[in-house]
Structure formats: structure tokens, C-alpha cells
Amino acid sequence: MAKQTIKVKINGREREAAVEPRLLLVHFIRESLALTGTHIGCDTSNCGACTVIVNGNTVKSCTMFAVQADGAEIMTVEGLIKDGALHPLQEGFKQEHGLQCGFCTPGMLMSSYALLSKNSNPTEDDIRWGISGNLCRCTGYQNIVKAVLDAAKRMNEKAMAQGGTK
Amino acid sequence: MIPPAFEYLRPKTIPEAVAMLQQHGDEAKILSGGQSLIPMMKLRLARPAYLIDINRISGMAYIKEDDGFLKIGGLTREAELESSPLIHSKYPLLLDTAHVIADPQVRNLATVGGNLAHGDPANDHPAAMTALGAQVVATGPKGERVIPIEEFFVTLFTTALKQDEILTEIRIPIPPAKSGGAYFKLERKVGDFATAAAAVQLTLDGSGTVQKAGIALTNVGPTPIKARKAEDFLRGKKPEAAAIEQAAKLAAEDAQPSSDLRGPAEYKRGLVKELTKRAITKALERAGK
Numbered sequence: 449m450a451k452q453t454i455k456v457k458i459n460g461r462e463r464e465a466a467v468e469p470r471l472l473l474v475h476f477i478r479e480s481l482a483l484t485g486t487h488i489g490c491d492t493s494n495c496g497a498c499t500v501i502v503n504g505n506t507v508k509s510c511t512m513f514a515v516q517a518d519g520a521e522i523m524t525v526e527g528l529i530k531d532g533a534l535h536p537l538q539e540g541f542k543q544e545h546g547l548q549c550g551f552c553t554p555g556m557l558m559s560s561y562a563l564l565s566k567n568s569n570p571t572e573d574d575i576r577w578g579i580s581g582n583l584c585r586c587t588g589y590q591n592i593v594k595a596v597l598d599a600a601k602r603m604n605e606k607a608m609a610q611g612g613t614k
Numbered sequence: 615m616i617p618p619a620f621e622y623l624r625p626k627t628i629p630e631a632v633a634m635l636q637q638h639g640d641e642a643k644i645l646s647g648g649q650s651l652i653p654m655m656k657l658r659l660a661r662p663a664y665l666i667d668i669n670r671i672s673g674m675a676y677i678k679e680d681d682g683f684l685k686i687g688g689l690t691r692e693a694e695l696e697s698s699p700l701i702h703s704k705y706p707l708l709l710d711t712a713h714v715i716a717d718p719q720v721r722n723l724a725t726v727g728g729n730l731a732h733g734d735p736a737n738d739h740p741a742a743m744t745a746l747g748a749q750v751v752a753t754g755p756k757g758e759r760v761i762p763i764e765e766f767f768v769t770l771f772t773t774a775l776k777q778d779e780i781l782t783e784i785r786i787p788i789p790p791a792k793s794g795g796a797y798f799k800l801e802r803k804v805g806d807f808a809t810a811a812a813a814v815q816l817t818l819d820g821s822g823t824v825q826k827a828g829i830a831l832t833n834v835g836p837t838p839i840k841a842r843k844a845e846d847f848l849r850g851k852k853p854e855a856a857a858i859e860q861a862a863k864l865a866a867e868d869a870q871p872s873s874d875l876r877g878p879a880e881y882k883r884g885l886v887k888e889l890t891k892r893a894i895t896k897a898l899e900r901a902g903k
Contacts, residue, residue, distance in 0.1 A: 452622065469622030469665065472656075491615055493653045494805070496719060505693070505722040511652045512723070515622050516645075516667060559718065580804045581717030 454518040458483070459527030467514045473507075474498045476514035477524060485525040485554045489583070496582035499555035500524050506562045508581070525554035528561070536602040537561060537595070546595030548586035555582045560596045568607075570600060617655035624667045628753055628782060631668050635778040636755055638664045644780060645669070646689060646728035649720045650737070674782060675725075677701065683749075684786040688727025693718070695726065705786075706900050707795025707815050711742040714797065717805040727781040733771040733837075736807040740767055740838035742797055743784060744830035745813035750774075751783035758782070767837035793817040794900025798889040799832065802876065808833040809876040810885040812865065814893040816848075818901050824848045829861070829890060834869040834882055841865035844890065853898055862891035 451466040458481060465480050477483050477500065489497030491510055498510040501523040528535035537557055540546065547553045556579055563570060563578030570578065575596045576589070584592060625631040635642055643651060643662035646669070654660040668674065674689035677698045684705065686695075695701050695712040702709055715721055715729070715738050729739040730750065743750075748763045752775055759779075766774050775781060789795075799811035811832035819825040827848040829841040844865040851857045871882035 450621075468619065470617045470619055470655075472616075491656065493649070493720070496717070499719055506719045507723055508719045510656075511649060511720075513622070513648075513652070516648070516669065562718075578718060581719040 452515055452518075454515055456517055456520055456522050458522045459524060465514075469513060469515050471514045472510055473500070473502075473512040473514045473517055474509035476517075477509060477522075480514075483524050483526050487551055487554055489551060489555075494583065495552070496555045496559065497552050499558040499582060501558055501562055504562075504565075506559055506581070523558070523561075525557050528557060535561075535599075536606070537564070537599040539602060540595040540597075540599035541592075544591050544595040544598050546587070546592045552582055552584040552586075556584070556592055560599065563596070564600055564603065568600060568604060570596070572597070615656040615658075617652075618658060618661050620662055621664045622667065623664060624670055626670060628668075628671060628674070628780060631666055631671065631780055632753060632755055632778060634664070634666050635780070640777055642666055644731070646731070647691070647720075647724035648728075649716065649724040650728065650732045650734060668780065679788060682788055684788055686726050686784045686786070688725060688731075688781045688783060690726045692716075692721035692724045692726065692729070696721065704789070705795070707742055707746060707797055707813060707897070710795075710797035711738045711813065714738060714799045714801070714811075720805075726784060730766070730784065731773060731775060731781040733767065733769075733773045735767070735770065735835060735837050736833045738797070738799065738808065738811065738832055741811060741813040741830035741832040743786070744838050744840050745795065745815040745828035746786045746789075747815075747828055748787075749785040750781055751785065752776070752779040753782040754779040760785070764840060770836045789815065790817055792819070792901050793826075794897040794902070795828075796893045796896035796900065798893045798896070800885055800889060807876075810834050810869070810871065810882045810889060812886060812889040812893040814890070814897040816853075816894070816897045816901050818853075818898075822852060824851055824853050827861075829865055829894075831865065831869055831886055831890075833876075834871040834886055836870070839868055839870065841868045841890070843868055848894075853894070858891055858894050858898075861894060862887045865890040 487497040489495035493511045500509045642664040645667040676687040750761045795815035800809045815828040817826040827845040831839040844861040866887035869886045871879040873879045
């Protein structure tokens with residue numbers, strides 16, 4: 449099957465590759481681009497461990513072909529850190545013990561990131577709804593919710609300190 | 615799990631896509647949101663040799679009222695339905711439905727057109743669109759044809775779409791004043807398909823009598839089930855508690871549930887009765903406002 453060339457901008461960096469049409473986006477990210485932060489949890493489109501952000505929206509990268517992402521801007525969990533500084537979400541998960549085994553965590557971070565970018569002051573219900581496409585077998589979700597609330601607080605404080613509104 | 619190899623085609627226009635369907639016949643499948651098709655391909659239950667990606671065709675995603683109809687483009691994402699002010703204000707049945715389709719990630723890609731065209735009775739829009747008395751617009755080599763929703767679902771994974779047709783638009787007659795709708799779905803966990811679900815759309819007349827009634831059921835048959843006996847019963851009646859109870863009972867009689875991993879058939883039938891009752895009650899509440 450003929451390979452096709454695709455171009456993506458991933459975590460701010462332009463990448464190009466020749467791929468088979470049947471290559472899943474998650475395999476492209478993990479194997480072709482060596483970004484293994486994105487995980488494969490179930491491979492049946494249920495668990496959300498493979499969640500990444502494509503053109504501003506969360507998608508399950510195991511349920512999309514890499515060729516569909518041609519020309520897209522993609523963010524993975526590796527894109528959260530800025531100049532060596534943890535993103536407030538990463539601080540929140542650290543402070544509030546929002547992970548145990550960590551397998552669902554990249555997906556949780558991506559879904560939370562997307563949630564906070566649309567709603568900077570979510571309630572607990574908003575957060576539970578926002579992560580409803582991400583399964584966790586370890587934590588019972590309680591500390592994940594606390595982590596996102598903590599992150600929102602940090603981000604709002606930072607925005608206020610900078611004199612702007614988010 | 616890895617799908618078998620296929621050729622990937624990316625048409626820029628609807629006529630181009632239709633021509634590709636004509637050329638490749640039953641070896642080709644349309645890729646819309648892909649949230650039903652790709653999982654099937656990964657399990658090798660679907661093995662199209664040609665995948666025609668329509669996601670880059672412009673002008674296929676819209677939500678607008680025009681000429682007496684709510685018109686939804688086939689490529690409209692579920693997330694767009696969820697955030698549409700028009701859907702929020704006038705089409706609560708569609709909002710209820712969009713909210714319970716899978717999860718946020720899936721809703722970002724899944725399309726209304728795909729939800730119907732896939733022909734899966736477990737999908738949620740088929741019952742909602744049946745309750746709303748919708749029409750499906752199919753575009754093929756000879757142009758558009760309009761298919762009433764009652765003729766659209768043929769059997770499991772089979773719709774009235776011909777091999778060379780694409781579902782390009784869904785049309786819903788704009789409900790008159792004093793209309794309301796609701797969708798009640800029971801699922802084992804968030805994001806699951808329905809154990810059973812009921813879609814209701816009602817219109818009342820000036821005296822509070824039911825003028826129009828649309829009731830349809832999800833995942834209790836090989837296609838969405840239009841609960842005709844329940845609809846006929848409610849029409850012309852004042853929707854008091856006893857009437858609602860009887861309508862719900864009649865809807866349950868029309869269900870054709872199968873016993874499976876979501877529960878025994880009789881459990882599902884009982885569920886249909888309760889969900890229909892709740893959906894009618896909520897639809898009335900919304901119609902009264």
C-alpha cells in the first residue's frame with residue numbers, strides 16, 4: 449500500500465513523515481515521533497489513555513488515522529512543560545496526588561487541559577464531565593478532580609497577578 | 615489492533631466523493647467521524663479497500679433554520695450540537711441526545727450524519743430523529759433525494775442509502791409553539807451504548823391536549839423502534855398521569871429487545887416503560903414553558 453507524506457506541527461515543532469494510511473495516530477506519535485507519553489490502554493476506544501489535542505480539540509488518537517491529521521496542530525502531554533517549568537496542571541497532579549500508576553495520566557492531563565482552556569473556573573461536576581472519556585483504575589478519580597481544581601486555582605491566581613483575565 | 619491496508623482518498627467536494635463511491639462500489643466506505651467505523655476496522659469487522667475521507671469537504675457542517683426546517687449538515691460534530699445556542703433554546707431532545715453520545719473526545723469527531731448512516735440501532739440519533747419526524751437528504755450521482763426517517767433504517771447496519779450516496783443533510787420540521795422533547799437513556803456507565811433509551815417529541819394545542827406525538831426507542835430492536843401505538847394513543851388526549859402510564863406501557867409492547875450483556879429482554883422491556891414515562895413527562899414540562 450502506497451505511503452503518503454503527512455506534515456504535522458506537534459508540540460510546536462514541524463514534523464514530516466511517510467506513512468501507510470492505516471497507521472493509527474497513536475502509533476505515529478509513539479513510534480514514528482518517539483513521543484511515548486501518549487499511552488495505549490484499551491485499543492477499543494474506551495479508556496482515553498491515548499487522548500491528545502488535535503487543532504484545539506481532544507481526540508482519542510487510537511481512533512484516528514495519522515493521515516487524517518495531515519496539516520494539523522497536535523499537542524501531547526510532552527507539550528505541557530515550558531522551558532523546564534511544570535504546567536500548573538502537572539503541579540496540581542503532583543500536589544494533590546492525582547496519579548498512582550500514572551498510566552491514565554497523560555490522557556487525564558490532555559482532557560483537563562482542554563477543559564480548562566474552555567472553562568477556567570470549573571466546578572467538580574464540570575471536571576467529572578470533562579474527564580468522562582478517561583478511565584482510571586487506580587485512584588477512584590477523587591484526587592484527579594482535586595488536582596484539576598488546584599490547577600485552575602493556580603492558573604487563575606497567575607492570571608490575576610499578571611493583571612489579565614483568562 | 616491494526617486494520618488491513620486500504621487506499622486513502624481525500625475528495626475536496628461532494629461530487630468528487632460521490633464519483634469515488636461510484637468508481638469503487640462496495641469496496642469503498644465513507645470516513646466521516648470514524649468513531650464507529652475505525653473501531654470496526656481495527657477489529658477487522660469492516661475491511662474497506664478504499665476509505666473516502668470527507669472531513670475536508672467544506673460546507674457540510676452547519677446548524678440552521680431555513681424554510682420551515684432545522685437543517686443540520688451531515689458533517690456536523692456532536693460537540694457542535696452541544697454548544698449550539700439554537701439547539702439549546704429550541705431543540706432540547708437533540709441536546710439531551712448529543713450529551714449522552716459516548717464521551718467528550720468522541721463527540722469532538724463523531725458526526726450527526728455518521729451516527730445515522732452507520733445503521734447501528736445502538737446509536738442515539740436514530741430514535742431522536744424518528745421522534746422528530748426528520749428527513750434525510752442523500753446525495754448521489756443524480757443529485758439529492760429526500761428520504762423520510764421512517765424509511766431510512768432498514769435493518770441492522772443497513773440503511774436506505776445506496777452504495778453511491780452520501781448523507782449530506784438532516785432536516786427536522788421546526789416544532790410549533792408549545793412543543794417539547796426529551797431523551798432518557800440508561801447506560802451501564804458514562805459513554806456506553808444504551809441498555810435502552812426513549813426519545814419523545816410532543817406538541818400541545820391551546821387547551822393542553824396532545825396534538826403531535828413522536829416516540830422512538832433505542833437499542834431494543836434491529837432498528838430504532840417507532841412506538842406507533844403509544845403515539846396514536848396519546849394524540850388527542852389530555853396527558854394526565856393515567857394516559858402517560860398507558861402510553862409508556864404501549865411503547866414497551868412495541869419494543870423488540872434481545873437478551874445480551876446489557877441485560878435480559880424482559881428487564882429491557884420494563885426499562886422502556888419507565889424511560890418512556892420519564893421522557894414524556896419531561897417533554898410535557900418543556901412544552902408547557
